[in-house]
Amino acid sequence: MSKPTLLSLTLILAFALLVGCTAPAAAPAAEEADATMAESSDEMAEVEQVLIGGFDVGPGGDPQGVLYNNGAGNVWFVKMFTPLIIMDQTFSNHTSEAALAVSWEPNEDATVWTFNLREGVKWHDGEDFTASDLKWTAEFVAAPMAAVTHFGISQPDQVMGWTEFNEGEADEITGIRVVDDLTLEVELNIPNPRFYDAVRAFYALPEHAIDFDSTEIFSSEWWFTNPIGTGPFKFESFEKDQFMSLVPNELYWDGTPELDQLINRYFVDETAAVLALESGDIDFTYVSADVASRFADNPDYQIFSGPSFVTNMFNFNYNNGVWADKRIRQAFMHGIDRASILSDVFNGTAQATPCHDSYPTFWPEDASYYEYDPDKARELLAEAAADGITLEGINLDIPTYYTSQLAKDILTVMQANMADIGVNINPTFLDVPTWRTVVLDNAQEWNIAYLGAGGGPASYNPAWYIEDNQWGIEDPAYADLFAAMDAAQTAEEYKVARTALCKHQNEEATMGYWWVSTRYGIASVDVEDFHYFPAPGGGPYVDRSQDWNMK
Amino acid sequence: MQYFLRRVLVNIPVLILVTIVIYLLINLAPGDPVDFFVNEEIGITKEDLDFVRERYGLDDPLPVRYVKWLGQVVQGDLGFRFKNGDDVAEVLAVRLRRTFLLMGTALAIGIAVGVTLGIFIGLRQYSFWDFTFTGLSFVGISMPAFIAGIFGLYVFSVKLGWFPSGGMRTIGKPDSLFDLLYHLALPAGTLAIFNLATFMRYTRFSMLEVRGEDYVRTAKAKGLKPPAVTWRHVFRNALLPIVTVVGLSLPTLVAGALFTETIYSWPGMGALLVDAVAARDYPMVMGIMLVTALVVLTANLITDLAYAVADPRIRYE
Numbered sequence: 054m055s056k057p058t059l060l061s062l063t064l065i066l067a068f069a070l071l072v073g074c075t076a077p078a079a080a081p082a083a084e085e086a087d088a089t090m091a092e093s094s095d096e097m098a099e100v101e102q103v104l105i106g107g108f109d110v111g112p113g114g115d116p117q118g119v120l121y122n123n124g125a126g127n128v129w130f131v132k133m134f135t136p137l138i139i140m141d142q143t144f145s146n147h148t149s150e151a152a153l154a155v156s157w158e159p160n161e162d163a164t165v166w167t168f169n170l171r172e173g174v175k176w177h178d179g180e181d182f183t184a185s186d187l188k189w190t191a192e193f194v195a196a197p198m199a200a201v202t203h204f205g206i207s208q209p210d211q212v213m214g215w216t217e218f219n220e221g222e223a224d225e226i227t228g229i230r231v232v233d234d235l236t237l238e239v240e241l242n243i244p245n246p247r248f249y250d251a252v253r254a255f256y257a258l259p260e261h262a263i264d265f266d267s268t269e270i271f272s273s274e275w276w277f278t279n280p281i282g283t284g285p286f287k288f289e290s291f292e293k294d295q296f297m298s299l300v301p302n303e304l305y306w307d308g309t310p311e312l313d314q315l316i317n318r319y320f321v322d323e324t325a326a327v328l329a330l331e332s333g334d335i336d337f338t339y340v341s342a343d344v345a346s347r348f349a350d351n352p353d354y355q356i357f358s359g360p361s362f363v364t365n366m367f368n369f370n371y372n373n374g375v376w377a378d379k380r381i382r383q384a385f386m387h388g389i390d391r392a393s394i395l396s397d398v399f400n401g402t403a404q405a406t407p408c409h410d411s412y413p414t415f416w417p418e419d420a421s422y423y424e425y426d427p428d429k430a431r432e433l434l435a436e437a438a439a440d441g442i443t444l445e446g447i448n449l450d451i452p453t454y455y456t457s458q459l460a461k462d463i464l465t466v467m468q469a470n471m472a473d474i475g476v477n478i479n480p481t482f483l484d485v486p487t488w489r490t491v492v493l494d495n496a497q498e499w500n501i502a503y504l505g506a507g508g509g510p511a512s513y514n515p516a517w518y519i520e521d522n523q524w525g526i527e528d529p530a531y532a533d534l535f536a537a538m539d540a541a542q543t544a545e546e547y548k549v550a551r552t553a554l555c556k557h558q559n560e561e562a563t564m565g566y567w568w569v570s571t572r573y574g575i576a577s578v579d580v581e582d583f584h585y586f587p588a589p590g591g592g593p594y595v596d597r598s599q600d601w602n603m604k
Numbered sequence: 605m606q607y608f609l610r611r612v613l614v615n616i617p618v619l620i621l622v623t624i625v626i627y628l629l630i631n632l633a634p635g636d637p638v639d640f641f642v643n644e645e646i647g648i649t650k651e652d653l654d655f656v657r658e659r660y661g662l663d664d665p666l667p668v669r670y671v672k673w674l675g676q677v678v679q680g681d682l683g684f685r686f687k688n689g690d691d692v693a694e695v696l697a698v699r700l701r702r703t704f705l706l707m708g709t710a711l712a713i714g715i716a717v718g719v720t721l722g723i724f725i726g727l728r729q730y731s732f733w734d735f736t737f738t739g740l741s742f743v744g745i746s747m748p749a750f751i752a753g754i755f756g757l758y759v760f761s762v763k764l765g766w767f768p769s770g771g772m773r774t775i776g777k778p779d780s781l782f783d784l785l786y787h788l789a790l791p792a793g794t795l796a797i798f799n800l801a802t803f804m805r806y807t808r809f810s811m812l813e814v815r816g817e818d819y820v821r822t823a824k825a826k827g828l829k830p831p832a833v834t835w836r837h838v839f840r841n842a843l844l845p846i847v848t849v850v851g852l853s854l855p856t857l858v859a860g861a862l863f864t865e866t867i868y869s870w871p872g873m874g875a876l877l878v879d880a881v882a883a884r885d886y887p888m889v890m891g892i893m894l895v896t897a898l899v900v901l902t903a904n905l906i907t908d909l910a911y912a913v914a915d916p917r918i919r920y921e
Contacts, residue, residue, distance in 0.1 A: 105775060117688070200659040272689020293698070294871030296775050316775055321866045321875050324754065329769035329869075332761045486635020486884050 102603045103314040104336050104580060105296075107326040111339030111572070112361075113591035116319045117294070119276045120256055121194050124203040127254065128591035129317050132299060132598055133177075134256040134282035136205070137168060137187065137237075138249055140594040143359060143586055149249050150595055153182070153257055153283070154237075163244040163542070168252075170235040175304040176259045177287040183234040189260040191229050196267040197221035205255035208514075211248070213240040246542050254593065257283060285310045285599040295319060301599075310599040330354075330575060336603075337576040339587065342402040343459060345573035357574040357585040360404065362411040363505040367451070367565025368492075370500050371525035378442045380433040382562040386423035388430035388474045389467050391567060398462050403570040408558035409506060409517070411569045415548065417556040430474045449478045453503035454488040464503065496523070501565075507589040518563070530557055579604045608909070615901045620674075622897045623890065627670050630881075630889050636662055637686035637884045660686055673890060682894070683887035687880075692891040695876070700858055700895065702772065703872035705784075706865070707857045709792040714799020715850060721800070722807020723839065729812060737804060744801030749794075753867035756794045770869035791868040795861055799853065806849050810842035817841070843914045851907025855900045 108129045109116040115126025120134060131139070139152040154168040174182040194201045195209065195218055209215045213228025228240040241248060262281040265273040277291040285307070286299035296318045301310040318335055320326040326338040340348070348354045367385060369376040376382060395403055404413075407420035437443065453460065464480035471478045480503070483491060492502045506517075516522060518531040534554040541547035558566065572587030582600040586592070638656045657663055664672070676683055682692035725734040761769045767790040768774065774783050814820060815838055823837045862874035873892060880888035912918045 103776060119688075198659065200656045202653070202656060269689070272684065292773070292775075295771055295773070295869075298775070314776065318771065318775065318869075320770075320869055321879070322869075325757075325770055325867050325869050328754070328757045328762055328867075332757075332765065332769040334761075334769040334771075484635070484882060486639040486882075487633070488635075489639050490634035 102312045103316065104312050104601060104603060105316040105318055105334070106337035106576075107320050107329070107335055107339065108317045108337070110320050110323055110326045111341075111587070113572075113587060113589065114339065115591075117277075117297075119271055119273075120258070121201050121203055121205060122271050124254070125590045127588070127593040128585070128596075129297075130256065130591075131284060131593040131596065132286045132315060133280060133284040133288065134258075135174075135284050136593050137252045137255045137257070140253055140588070140592060142584060142595045142597075149253060153187070157249050159246060159248070163246040163248065164241045166239045166241070166248050167232070168237045168239070170237065171306060172235060174283050174306050176262065176283055177281045177302055177304070178259075178262060179304065180259065180261055181234070182257060182259075182283050184231045184237040185234070186257045186260050187237050187255070188226070188229045188231050190256070190258040191215075192218065192226055193258060193260075193263070193267045194270065195219045195226065199267040199270055201267075201270060203254070205252070207251040207254075211241045211243060211245055211251075213242055243539070245539070247547065254590075256593075286312075286315050289314070305599060307599055311602040312598075315598070315601075327575075330577070333577075336580050337574060337583070337585065340573050340575050341457065341459070342399065342571060342573060345402075345575065346400065348575050353578055354575050355578055355580075355583070357576065357583075357587075358571050359586045359588070360411065360569045361505075361507075361572045361587060362569065362589050363507040364406050364409055364411045364569055365455075365503070365505050365567050366409070367567070368502040368504050368524065369564055370496060370502070371527070372496055373500055373525075374447050375437070375442050375444060376500070377527070378437050378440075379561060380437040381442065381444065382565065383423070384430040384433040384437075384474070384476075385471070385565050386562050387426045387433065388476065389470045389565075389567075390425040391422070392425060394463055394466050395568060398459070398466060399568070399570065403568040406566050406569050408555035408566050409564065410551065410555045410558075411507065415551040415555050417552050417559065420556065420559045423562070425470075427470075427474050434474065434476070444476055447500055448498065449476065449500060451478055451480045451501045451503050452483055452488055452491045452499060453480060454483055454485045455503065455505070456482045456484070460503075493523075526563060528561065528563065608905070611905050611908075615905070618901065619894075619897055623674065623677075623894060624670065626893045626897075627673070627886075627890060628666070630884075630886055631666055631669075633884070635884050637886060638662070639884060673887070677894065682891045685880075685885050685888045687883045687885045687888070692887050695888065696891050696895055699871065699873050699876045702870065703859075703865075703874070704857055706788065706792055706870055706872055707795065707859075707861065709788060710795035710799055710861075711850075711853060711857065713792065713796035714803050714853075717796070718800040718803025719807045719846060722804040723811060723834075725804070726808040726811025726815070726842075727834065734808075738808070741801035741804050744797045745805070747797070749798070749861060749863040750867060752794050752797060753791070753864050756790055757867060760790055770867070772870065791864050791870050794868075795864050802853075803846065803849065806846055807842065810845045811838060814838045814842045840914070844911065847910050847914050848907060851903055851910065854903035854906070855896060858899045859896050 108114065109118070109126060113125055113128060115123060115129075118126040120130055135153050137153050138149045138157065141148040141150050151171070153170055153174065155171045156169045157166060159166050168184075170182075170184055170187075176182055191204075191206065191212075193199070194204050195215060197219060206212065206215075209219075212226060214223055214226045215228060217223035218226045228242075230238040230240070232238050239248070245251070259281045262279075263275065265275060277293070277297070280288050283305075285302055285305045287302045289298040289300045291297045296316050299315045299317075301312065303309050318329070320329070320338075323339070323341060323344070326335070327340055327344055329335045330338050345356060345358070348356060369382060371377055391405055395401065395405060405422050407416050407422060410416065434444070451464065453464065461480075461482065468478050468480060478501070488502075492499060492504075515531070515535040517524065518526055518528070519535060520527075520532065531554075534550070534557055537550040538547060538554065541550050558564070574585035574587060576583050576585065581602050581604055582597070584596045584601075586594050586596070588594050636657065637660060638653050661669065661672075673683065680693075682696070684691055685695065721737055725731070725737050728734050757769060760767045768787050770787075770791075772784065772787050773779060774787075777783060820833060820837050823833045828836075858873060859877075861872075862878055864870070865872045865874040866878070876888070877892050879885075880892060
């Protein structure tokens with residue numbers, strides 16, 4: 054090869070190497086760059102306390118979502134908007150705390166609820182927040198063509214006139230009444246002593262600042278250009294697919310937040326968020342259990358954890374085959390080594406649950422946890438077989454939308470356990486739309502689904518168990534058990550009734566109730582007075598983000 | 605020109621056929637767009653879902669929906685995303701720009717370095733450099749994209765801190781070309797590894813094949829200097845297979861790279877397609893597929909035309 058050719062090749066290679074290697078040298082590392090830029094710009098120099106987080110990473114997140122679309126994303130929404138009532142910090146004490154409402158009380162039969170609103174609450178643009186905004190919000194999201202499915206009020210059809218308005222037969226929701234600027238009254242069709250809990254995702258929207266129709270609620274640019282709420286932070290900027298930035302709301306009723314900037318960076322993938330945390334580009338992200346263990350002894354990070362309040366279970370399809378026979382259901386409970394799965398697969402990051410209810414407050418002390426007993430499982434199956442009830446010829450594919458490695462490991466152990474007692478189950482891992490089609494639209498074709506079900510500490514959806522439920526459960530006891538819960542007038546009565554329901558589910562093994570897993574968030578130790586709780590849908594819960602600050 | 609026009613006209617029915625097949629496939633897949641509005645862990649009633657389905661016109665028969673969609677597309681309207689109401693054409697315009705930048709840079713690096721190294725080792729068969737670069741090229745070709753991406757991010761961002769951990773710009777700082785290049789370097793570099801290895805392998809093989817031809821021996825025999833033999837007789841004739849490979853790579857300029865975009869939080873077409881499919885966002889999926897099909901057909905046409913430039917013996921009529 055001639056010298057000029059060799060020289061050319063060398064130059065090209067050297068250039069390629071330079072492109073790859075000089076960029077970091079020329080580009081200052083993140084901290085240096087921060088300092089350089091801050092010095093060079095007066096505006097930037099003022100920004101001292103900046104917290105960047107992956108607030109929409111994980112199952113409770115809704116990246117670039119808007120309020121009222123699918124019930125998730127509350128970790129971020131609550132920074133800008135405020136619900137009528139909010140859950141406590143740990144989401145578990147069966148305590149609702151003041152937010153827009155400072156107090157609430159029912160009438161004698163709990164059919165009319167009066168919410169006394171906080172004085173001095175202002176929207177980010179300086180306008181006064183009033184009870185009219187709440188009534189307007191309820192009607193805005195419930196408008197017939199809005200196509201909203203999560204209204205912020207659980208079981209909204211309990212509200213007088215809500216159904217008529219939602220179906221276009223009325224001009225207003227008659228049951229929601231503005232008494233004065235600081236008093237909202239809600240009348241119900243039926244007594245509900247715990248209605249206060251049903252409005253903990255009912256965020257107020259500003260009537261005066263929304264200029265789009267309710268049919269555009271999910272498509273309006275307003276959410277990303279000039280959203281106005283009453284939360285501790287207000288909108289600053291949004292870069293599609295990349296981040297949203299907030300700044301302190303000086304008008305916030307509980308004091309101006311300490312941070313100068315709060316930024317939500319969007320990630321498609323949890324791994325990318327974790328690497329961003331480790332590289333110091335962000336200060337917080339949700340992480341799954343196996344990742345959290347890596348950070349356990351690292352002094353540079355603080356770990357936040359809590360139960361997911363989602364019960365993972367085998368959903369038996371009573372519409373088909375053999376599930377009405379308790380012995381078959383209990384054979385599954387005894388046939389699977391739950392304790393080993395919890396200790397060896399979950400590594401202790403999940404808790405066994407005796408029933409559908411994910412709140413330990415309502416778990417009976419004498420509940421059975423169906424110890425692993427393959428002999429007992431075989432015995433139960435044999436007894437059922439003697440009566441002509443067997444699993445032979447039944448499709449035991451188990452569709453699930455949990456597709457993580459952890460879920461695969463869990464179901465593999467279950468498969469091995471069941472094979473030991475002569476039952477061949479076959480887990481099938483599907484994306485959510487496929488799972489919904491398989492399980493919900495083709496109920497005649499499957500027998501067991503592995504899923505998660507959540508709910509509030511003061512509300513409980515009876516649709517799973519009472520008559521005409523979609524799973525075909527025919528157990529008359531459930532109607533009475535749910536009725537007792539509805540009739541409860543005090544917190545203690547309610548607890549007794551709900552615990553009784555749990556006890557019945559536990560004894561009957563109506564479904565295969567397994568565990569409630571723990572979820573995690575990791576923050577840099579540089580973030581002080583920070584709080585995160587992995588609540589279903591991200592909350593909303595009290596996080597006092599106005600106190601967060603950076604060292 | 606006549607050939608060009610004929611190819612363009614033939615591509616129109618092909619394009620329509622492609623859209624029919626894709627429309628059919630995406631609609632045959634289980635699930636539908638209303639699933640996006642469901643949080644499985646919170647729940648929703650079937651009636652609510654049916655209402656949303658009706659609201660989006662998903663209760664129309666499939667052929668009716670396709671004809672409506674095609675009618676819109678012919679008028680230049682790709683529709684709106686089910687997921688968030690975004691204008692599909694606008695989303696595509698933004699995402700295409702980002703993906704083009706990422707994939708274009710990776711492709712340019714791949715071609716420049718890969719072809720150069722291919723020539724270099726093609727002229728030195730069985731040398732130390734040949735074995736070294738050939739060995740490395742196997743690593744480059746066989747390493748899965750997500751492994752390369754995570755490895756690159758872990759080493760150069762987490763451990764060394766030389767590059768950012770993803771995204772397209774430094775949050776809180778004004779946009780600048782330098783900042784963009786700073787964020788581009790790592791994902792483009794990761795993607796370039798595969799391109800580079802592929803082009804190097806093809807170039808090496810092609811160079812070796814042409815070097816053994818009679819006309820190369822003749823050129824040497826008539827006393828031409830080695831550079832003239834290499835560039836005028838070997839490289840020019842070795843170009844054809846390389847042009848083919850480059851042409852086949854062109855669609856990736858718009859299709860994006862799923863894993864690399866995901867791991868580097870680079871909001872391009874690959875990540876968009878995954879998002880759209882997961883949400884069963886039919887208008888978005890169709891928009892992406894339409895653009896991709898258009899580019900594939902165009903790239904094939906350009907490749908065919910490029911043959912004539914590379915080899916004057918080739919004439920199209």
